[in-house]
Amino acid sequence: xxxxxxxxxxxxxxxxxxxxxxxxxxxxxxxxxxxxxxxxxxxxxxxxxxxxxxxxxxxxxxxxxxxxxxxxxxxxxxxxxxxxxxxxxxxxxxxxxxxxxxxxxxxxxxxxxxxxxxxxxxxxxxxxxxxxxxxxxxxxxxxxxxxxxxxxxxxxxxxxxxxxxxxxxxxxxxxxxxxxxxxxxxxxxxxxxxxxxxxxx
Numbered sequence: 001x002x003x004x005x006x007x008x009x010x011x012x013x014x015x016x017x018x019x020x021x022x023x024x025x026x027x028x029x030x031x032x033x034x035x036x037x038x039x040x041x042x043x044x045x046x047x048x049x050x051x052x053x054x055x056x057x058x059x060x061x062x063x064x065x066x067x068x069x070x071x072x073x074x075x076x077x078x079x080x081x082x083x084x085x086x087x088x089x090x091x092x093x094x095x096x097x098x099x100x101x102x103x104x105x106x107x108x109x110x111x112x113x114x115x116x117x118x119x120x121x122x123x124x125x126x127x128x129x130x131x132x133x134x135x136x137x138x139x140x141x142x143x144x145x146x147x148x149x150x151x152x153x154x155x156x157x158x159x160x161x162x163x164x165x166x167x168x169x170x171x172x173x174x175x176x177x178x179x180x181x182x183x184x185x186x187x188x189x190x191x192x193x194x195x196x197x198x199x200x201x
Contacts, residue, residue, distance in 0.1 A: 027092060027197065035119070038089040038165070041195060045090065047164055048145040049193035078124045079178025080132020080186055083170035090195035091117075091163040095143075099158040102151030102200070106159050109146040114163045114191035116141060122172050122184035132170050133188050141191040147198065155200040164193035 031039040041047050091114075098108050116137045118129055130136045143163055151157030172184045 032092070033089070036092060037117075038091055038189075039162075041088075041090055042197075044197050044199045046147055046196040046198060047088070047090070047193070048147070048196065049164065050142065050144050077176060077178070078122070078128050078172045078174055078182075080124070080129055080170040081173050081178065083133045083168055083188075085166055086169045087167045088192070089165050089167050089189070091165060091189075093163065095161040095163060095194070097158065097160045099156065100151065102155045102157060103153035104151050104157075106149040106151060106157055106198075107146065108149075108159045108161055108196065110161045110194050111144045112142070112163075113140040114143050115139075116191060117165075117189045118186065119189075120172075120184070120186045122182055122186075124172050124186060129170070129186055129188060132186075133168055135188075135190060137188045137190075143191050143194050145194045147194075147196040149196075149198045151200055157198065157200045159196055159198040162195040162197065163191050164195045165189035166192045 027039050027042075031042050033039065095110055095112055095114075096108060098106050100106055116135075116139055118126065118137050120129075126138050130138065147159060147161075149157055149159050166189070168188045168190065170186045170188070172182045172186055174180045174182050
């Protein structure tokens with residue numbers, strides 16, 4: 001994984017902070033997805049998409065390919081149809097963290113590459129998912145942004161950065177030409193920015 005550029009005006013915390021249950025601090029239990037890999041932004045979360053469209057492109061040269069029809073008589077083949085954007089979500093993997101006592105300003109600058117990810121209700125090859133989504137689900141994408149967080153005098157502030165994803169949903173269809181609906185869905189998560197959780201104690 002690529003490194004992270006961090007500008008600080010306060011003392012950096014010693015590594016990433018996690019609760020005893022292994023979950024990142026500052027992420028409410030009620031906002032976590034069932035698999036624990038994503039969370040819904042809450043009141044302490046500042047969601048920032050990449051600072052320019054040019055910075056949101058793929059970092060790999062792989063592009064979604066056109067998938068040829070399966071050989072006649074085969075059914076172990078899928079097409080992803082009706083793919084569309086449904087939401088944005090924050091991942092639970094901490095990119096970087098900083099903390100410090102006030103009065104001060106915590107400045108956290110993130111410039112990192114993050115891999116796209118997929119969850120699926122049926123075993124579909126990733127190349128079919130890329131073709132159906134219209135973008136590569138096996139590439140890494142740049143996430144880049146910055147936050148400034150004011151910590152009042154006598155308080156201790158923390159900022160954690162998480163990847164922000166655009167979430168796309170599609171339907172898996174089977175058959176040589178992808179003509180049979182399976183009723184199963186695919187979700188693809190494309191990194192597009194940074195979620196900053198920031199709070200004081």
